[in-house]
Amino acid sequence: MSPHGRWYFVLPFLVSVALIAGGSPATARAASPLKVVQLGDSYSAGNGAGDYYGPKDCYRSTSSYARLWVSSLKTAHNVTFINRACSGGVLDNLDHRRSMGETDVNVYVPSTVEKDDPGARRQAEQSGRCASPYRDDESFELSPYAAVPQLGGTVVYFKCKRYMNPQWDVVDKSADIVLMTVGGNDVRFADIVAECFVVGIRDPHECKDKVDEANRDMPGLAQRIEDFLKRLKARMRPDAKILLLSYPFLEKDENLTLGTEVFGIGTRYDVGRQVRAVGRAGDEMQRGAVNAVNAEDGARVTFIDDIKTLFAGHEPDGRVCCQNDSRWLHEPTDSTIRYEWYHFNRSGHDAIGGLLGGFGDFGAGHSATSTAAGIDVVFAIDTTGSMGNSINAVKQTATQLINDVSAQTTSARFALIDFRDYASRTGSPGDYPAKLDADFTTQGATVAAAIQDLSLGYGGDTPETMFSALHMAYGLTWRAGVKKLVVVLSDAPPLSPEPISGLTANQVLQESLAIDPVELHLVDVGSATTTELTDIAQQTNGGVYDSSSSGAAQQISDAIDRSIDQPYAWVQGPYVGKVGDTKTLDGSGSYGIGSEIVSYEWDLDGDGNTDVTSATPTLEHTFDAAIDALVTLRVTDGQGRTGLATTPVRISDDGDEVARDVDNCPDVANPGQEDEDGDAVGDVCDPTPGFPTKDLPGVYEITTAAAAPTPSPSAPAPSAPRPTTPKAKMKAKANVKLSKLRLSANGRRLTVRVRCTTKARCTGRLAAKLGRTTFRVSYRVKGGKTATVALTLPRKARTSLSRRPQKVTVTATTSAGARTVHTVRLARHTLRG
Amino acid sequence: MSRRTLVVTAAAWLLLAVGGCGEGGPQLDALRADPLADYRPPGAREVETSADPESDGGVLGKPREARFEHLYAVTDSPANVFDDALGAAKAAGWTVERADSGTVALLVKNLATGRASATITLLESPAGLPEGVSPPALSIVLTHRR
Numbered sequence: 001m002s003p004h005g006r007w008y009f010v011l012p013f014l015v016s017v018a019l020i021a022g023g024s025p026a027t028a029r030a031a032s033p034l035k036v037v038q039l040g041d042s043y044s045a046g047n048g049a050g051d052y053y054g055p056k057d058c059y060r061s062t063s064s065y066a067r068l069w070v071s072s073l074k075t076a077h078n079v080t081f082i083n084r085a086c087s088g089g090v091l092d093n094l095d096h097r098r099s100m101g102e103t104d105v106n107v108y109v110p111s112t113v114e115k116d117d118p119g120a121r122r123q124a125e126q127s128g129r130c131a132s133p134y135r136d137d138e139s140f141e142l143s144p145y146a147a148v149p150q151l152g153g154t155v156v157y158f159k160c161k162r163y164m165n166p167q168w169d170v171v172d173k174s175a176d177i178v179l180m181t182v183g184g185n186d187v188r189f190a191d192i193v194a195e196c197f198v199v200g201i202r203d204p205h206e207c208k209d210k211v212d213e214a215n216r217d218m219p220g221l222a223q224r225i226e227d228f229l230k231r232l233k234a235r236m237r238p239d240a241k242i243l244l245l246s247y248p249f250l251e252k253d254e255n256l257t258l259g260t261e262v263f264g265i266g267t268r269y270d271v272g273r274q275v276r277a278v279g280r281a282g283d284e285m286q287r288g289a290v291n292a293v294n295a296e297d298g299a300r301v302t303f304i305d306d307i308k309t310l311f312a313g314h315e316p317d318g319r320v321c322c323q324n325d326s327r328w329l330h331e332p333t334d335s336t337i338r339y340e341w342y343h344f345n346r347s348g349h350d351a352i353g354g355l356l357g358g359f360g361d362f363g364a365g366h367s368a369t370s371t372a373a374g375i376d377v378v379f380a381i382d383t384t385g386s387m388g389n390s391i392n393a394v395k396q397t398a399t400q401l402i403n404d405v406s407a408q409t410t411s412a413r414f415a416l417i418d419f420r421d422y423a424s425r426t427g428s429p430g431d432y433p434a435k436l437d438a439d440f441t442t443q444g445a446t447v448a449a450a451i452q453d454l455s456l457g458y459g460g461d462t463p464e465t466m467f468s469a470l471h472m473a474y475g476l477t478w479r480a481g482v483k484k485l486v487v488v489l490s491d492a493p494p495l496s497p498e499p500i501s502g503l504t505a506n507q508v509l510q511e512s513l514a515i516d517p518v519e520l521h522l523v524d525v526g527s528a529t530t531t532e533l534t535d536i537a538q539q540t541n542g543g544v545y546d547s548s549s550s551g552a553a554q555q556i557s558d559a560i561d562r563s564i565d566q567p568y569a570w571v572q573g574p575y576v577g578k579v580g581d582t583k584t585l586d587g588s589g590s591y592g593i594g595s596e597i598v599s600y601e602w603d604l605d606g607d608g609n610t611d612v613t614s615a616t617p618t619l620e621h622t623f624d625a626a627i628d629a630l631v632t633l634r635v636t637d638g639q640g641r642t643g644l645a646t647t648p649v650r651i652s653d654d655g656d657e658v659a660r661d662v663d664n665c666p667d668v669a670n671p672g673q674e675d676e677d678g679d680a681v682g683d684v685c686d687p688t689p690g691f692p693t694k695d696l697p698g699v700y701e702i703t704t705a706a707a708a709p710t711p712s713p714s715a716p717a718p719s720a721p722r723p724t725t726p727k728a729k730m731k732a733k734a735n736v737k738l739s740k741l742r743l744s745a746n747g748r749r750l751t752v753r754v755r756c757t758t759k760a761r762c763t764g765r766l767a768a769k770l771g772r773t774t775f776r777v778s779y780r781v782k783g784g785k786t787a788t789v790a791l792t793l794p795r796k797a798r799t800s801l802s803r804r805p806q807k808v809t810v811t812a813t814t815s816a817g818a819r820t821v822h823t824v825r826l827a828r829h830t831l832r833g
Numbered sequence: 834m835s836r837r838t839l840v841v842t843a844a845a846w847l848l849l850a851v852g853g854c855g856e857g858g859p860q861l862d863a864l865r866a867d868p869l870a871d872y873r874p875p876g877a878r879e880v881e882t883s884a885d886p887e888s889d890g891g892v893l894g895k896p897r898e899a900r901f902e903h904l905y906a907v908t909d910s911p912a913n914v915f916d917d918a919l920g921a922a923k924a925a926g927w928t929v930e931r932a933d934s935g936t937v938a939l940l941v942k943n944l945a946t947g948r949a950s951a952t953i954t955l956l957e958s959p960a961g962l963p964e965g966v967s968p969p970a971l972s973i974v975l976t977h978r979r
Contacts, residue, residue, distance in 0.1 A: 190893035201892055216902075216960075227939075777883070
């Protein structure tokens, strides 16, 4: 990649996007699937672009650079775009799940129960307070921890832990392009920004510490990125592409210098130059990692290193006085959403979208001779006593069946569940409602072996716990952007509603639809078919097939083949906005297999009825009422075969996804509910949000007259700053007090009492200086409380103290922007209570 | 033991206990409790120790993983110091993911509180070193994963 800017790409790109926005892409062309997956951090999620959607705290945007770029690809491709990037993401989150914190959920049961009561759990699950509509993206763990008798019944308390699934779960051999930014949070980019640039927080000492830490972390991160890219590459087809984007510089003026003076001792730190040096080192680190990966088997990874050049002159102005009128990254005064600070604004996203647009599709993409989408299949098999012959038939051909499916798709995964009935109902201790025999795996042999291991139980009377099996299947981790099937083999109808679990037909239908959907295919080798099952199969685009026991395996094979040949449907959602918003519903990622799509049917409110039918894949629709449902698209090809896709639609009063009764700013979208001063009024609608506006005492700027690069005249105009409180009117708060500096633990620890003087939690860093040694620790103290914070003294400091009493200076830098200094003379024997 | 000594000792233990609770979250505490956090390489002089507890959101709202670092100025053979540190990490139960460069070792370990990684880096350039410290230096960083 050339290090030079690519301005000439930007304008044509914007024109092409405008043209696309004005009309639907033509459909009269051969299917050309292209699956693009975005991974990484906030710069990829879309922080700063507005129009946020998706899991809380991820700040994914429908106006991100990647969305703009893939829009330009729709003229040539049927694009499935999946964004798994999430604000705050580090490299580890790409292949491991990420904890997003926990909340309390409690339910009331009108009887005396233990905390492990299944009814209480079901009630908690169905409350929706430990779930989200983003089923293939987030996961939740609900753990009961107390049951308290109350009002004649019991309140059962649960902890609900939320996780983002490993981002790369959506990357497989059906993916054509993976693009990402990653590594910035691993070197604590946010801390560097805060300590080096954010007025009221920045401090040259702390800035230097953060820059030094980043530099020390760089060599290890280089190897981790290299290793990750190699593993990512191994998950993808040899012709698939990986794009790694670099980051922009964070300060326009390379000569910006900060000074500080404490106790008459002045210090300067050239923050502009040093932070830029970290940025360059980051580029070198990433380039080295990419080169090492490509040295293995050719250039499969592209490092887009033009970002700094592209953004030259468009970086934020770190001075208190001024803003860069040509900025492409948010300055703090642009937004009360802190997640947006120092992230691309709309102009920045436009510019990168244009840069990528200049490369087209990077030579990726493949034809849809078979399903390019990949497929997830769960076999749900009734193993009650009467199923012996059917199961034997399946066992005989299981391996062949699985191999055939794998051969027809780019990426196939299989899982196996078997079901019987509750042992308490049948009286047979070997029975159970449902059992997971094999979780999703690409290793077909594993599932084939699990099928061979199936054994028969009893089952009691005829109806069986098929709904438990379906519920268990829907609880597995399904992939986005692939076809999804549950194939049920049974000779008995489901218990409906199911006792004990309480599951109903409608509940399992809704669970299926929420997963984009999962098609239900029932192979009935007896009398399993009911009106309810037929309805679920129809509404999920599945089917019901009568079969003899000996023909069961063939029917299963036919059902899967039928699904593979059906069109692939995809809605580029989810759609999040406020009442009155007009959304462009986009089904252009859908394509037929050997036959073009001729019809697009939209159910816009999730009621199961088609609201609009059209021959084009996009639909402009104005949502004139609040709604939290699924939009469903059914596509039909020239042979009458259909494909089905769903996506969440969440239209609210203010446009965020926070329930109005708990929204701290119910009339303005603020998905993160930021509240800097802890006054229960969200920053977005708080006239005095409490952001600091003046530098810390003793901190001052030293700038030179060096001219910043002049932005290109072809650059897009920056987005209009949001109306926020001007810097000069904001008020800094000193929200901690320090006292009682002590030595403890036989001189190994220095403790200091930190009192948080505001209602909101106080966080920040303590830096203790003893002689020439500085050591640090972060603190976190609840509002109005006092905590004792301990710093471990380095050996050098202990040795020094043992020789003579010394002055120790502890500086508390708070995230609210204040700095408090406490000084005392200490000696090793200063061990007091 | 005099009454005064008793009081002082009790107070010291109390302070130690309270201080331990107040200095960070459970993930940072878990890192500090790991034997590798107490390791001191021979042939090296401690320069800096820093500890950041996990956080749900800093100035930019970003969550932060708990991080604990020891930085040493190397006074003996750099290769020996690096190898000794790597050996100490293994002895402390860390699993080596990669250590082929001779200057960087990546390790992982499951702590009671969750997964953690360790990075042992032999720093051969001045970048990242505090004033007055010349390369080579040894950095041992423990990071708790979220």
